[in-house]
Amino acid sequence: MKGSLVAFDTVGGRPAAARMVDGRLEDLLIDAPDDRIVPGTIYRARVGRPLKGQGGAIVETPDGALFLRQAKGLGQGDSLLVQTSTFAEPGKATPATTRLLFKSRFVLVTPGAEGTNIARSIRDDERRVELRELLSEISLPDGMGLVLRTASADGDDQAIVDDVSQTIDIASKIMSEPLTGSPEKLLDGPTSSDLAWRDWPQPDVTDA
CATH class of the missing domain: 2.40.50.140 (Nucleic acid-binding proteins)
Structure with missing residues (x-):
């Protein structure tokens, strides 16, 4: 088939995501075994x-x-x-x-690195102005910064605002965790389906 397709299935009993472009496999992600610690945790x-x-x-x-x-x-x-x-x-x-970094489809939230930025890969001046206007509506906690990712170039404005707000909320909750108490997992690293949604371009077709 022509165009792009993202399919979700299992490989060796583990969840997996595949990206096909014009009928050829372009990328394949497979969940790590349960005993491996996933990057981003x-x-x-x-x-x-x-x-x-x-x-x-x-x-x-x-x-x-x-x-x-x-x-x-x-x-x-x-x-x-x-x-x-x-x-x-x-x-x-x-x-x-x-x-710590909090990465989502449209945004990268950076505790300890203040400022708001837009990915350099977004070169359309008019779109950059629109994204700056979106950022002006978003309140960042003290000590945090953010970068709008490349996907923001073609993203729906409301979807971008929602994604940024949700990611800031997650980051704020994690960063406000008390350091007292026993060691604890506070946030799971991304799964293969999370990474596919976060990092792959929007496909023409999705097959679950």
Whole structure:
């Protein structure tokens, strides 16, 4: 068939999403096994042992140990918010960062990096003005910034506003979590269907 199609099914018993363009497979996403920590997962974690010579530390979560590369100023037993950045390599802890990002289809919300921006890939000046007007209607909490993603170029204005508002709300709730208490998972990383909706262009046809 001509055009693009996104299909959802299972591969090896795990949920999967496939993107087809003109009858050819362009991308395939498969959910990770249940025992793998997915990139983008957010935890309240506790600092464990430092890794001397690496400038990092092991941090403890309910799902296992993570490797925090930059742990300067942190002491063993401290609690903090972390987000996994990639899958773990064999025999190693899953990498994590304290720089949390909240990514959705139309927006990237950036705690700790204030300001509002529009993706450089959106080159149409008239559309950029329209998006700036949309941003003027949105209230950002202190200390947060955002970037409108490329999908905003062709997105419905109300859908963009709703997506931005929902993502800011999620970010605000996570960032206001108390650091007291036991390690806890606060936000699941995206599934294959989440990633397909978030990162793939709008298809001509969707087949569930």
